[in-house]
Amino acid sequence: MTWHFTEDATAFRTAAADHLAAEPARNTAVLTLMDRADLLGWWAEPDGRVTGVFAASPVRVPAFGAMTVEAARALVLPAGEEPTGLRGETAAVEAYAEASGRPWAPTVRMRLFRLAEPVPPEPAPEGRARVADAADVPLVTxxxxxxxxxxxxxPEQDFTGPVTERISEGRxxxxxxxxxxxxxMAAVSRTIEGQARVHLVWTPPEERRRGYAAGVTAAVGRAALDSGAAQVLLFTDLxxxxxxxxxxxxxYRPVTDHLGVEFAPTAV
Known part of the structure; x- marks a missing residue:
């Protein structure tokens, strides 16, 4: 049983293809990150089956995909790339954090949901959904x-590029x-392995309590299904x-709970 590491998304996709395809919902973060990740990893059983994956972007903040507790405990990242933070399914994150021997603390507890049967918001909010266009970039940013x-x-990072990309692709x-x-507003990821993930759901404080978030979230989920996604997912903060x-x-119905943790700086 061995961990393998690469910076090559093609090599990673080839090695972990069956595992990624078998659990696209549980692997949603890895599927979304893998083409721009700084480091990718997969855990291979003696028979060659992959039972754990991660993608790190940036390199010291990995996101776990579907991963056995045994794989999480055995993960030792290359020297100099030990994580400062980590997110993934709760059991695997806790197993890794405890096995690392480093002080750590939870930062966020999340739940992954999958859209089962879409239900329109009731009551329906006033207005309608529309696809954002180039003129909306400053507002959305x-x-x-x-x-x-x-x-x-x-909040000071540069959002113009990611926002422009989502808008130019109609997402x-x-x-x-x-x-x-x-x-x-609400956005959706590209559809990869049949799954798309809703994110960037936001209503300015002065516009809340009018049902607008429900309206745009329902609309973006329908749009993802209409464009061919077999599964529409989203994360919530518990x-x-x-x-x-x-x-x-x-x-939306629960899939699994996730945990984000932060590690104390390593002593020099």
């Missing part, structure tokens, strides 16, 4: 900063009022009961 701030990420929807004013209840009303 500002909203992306607000989203990052709200989830504890760096970001806005909810607009009857007068055409944008009031909420500390936010409002969003967890909302997504379940829209037809």
């Amino acid at each position: 500002a909203w992306a900063r607000g989203f990052a701030r709200a989830i504890g990420e760096d 970001l929807l806005l909810w607009v009022t009857p007068g055409g004013r944008p009031v909420a 500390s936010n009961p409002t969003s967890n209840a909302l997504y379940q009303r829209l037809g």
Whole structure:
């Protein structure tokens, strides 16, 4: 039983193809990151079966895919690439963190949901969904900063490129009022191995409690299904009961719980 590491997404995809295809929902973070990851890894059993994968982007913040507890305990990353943070299914993350012997603390507890039968929001919010266009880049970029701030990420990073990419590919929807004013947004990842993941769901504070998030989330999920996704997924923060209840009303059902952790700096 051995961990293998590479920076080559093609080599990783070839080695882990069966594992990735068998569990696309549980591997959603790895599937989304693998083509731009700084480091990729897979755990091979004696018979060659892969039973654990990860993708790191940036290199010291890996995301675990579907992974056995045994694989997580055995993971030792290359020297100088020990993680400062880590996310993945709770059991595997806890197993790795405890086996590492390093001090660590949880930063976020999440739940992965899969869209079962889409349910329209009730009551339906005023307005409609529309696909964002190039003229919306400045507004969406500002909203992306607000989203990052709200989830504890760096709001000063450059969001223009990622926002422009999503908009140019038609993967970001806005909810607009009857007068055409944008009031909420949601994006969806590219469809990979049949799965697409909803993200960047954001309503500015002054526009909340009007159902706009429900409207745009339902619309972007339908758009993903219509474009060919077999599974539509999203993550929620378990500390936010409002969003967890909302997504379940829209037809999302729990898949598995995830944990994010942060490691104390390694002593020099």
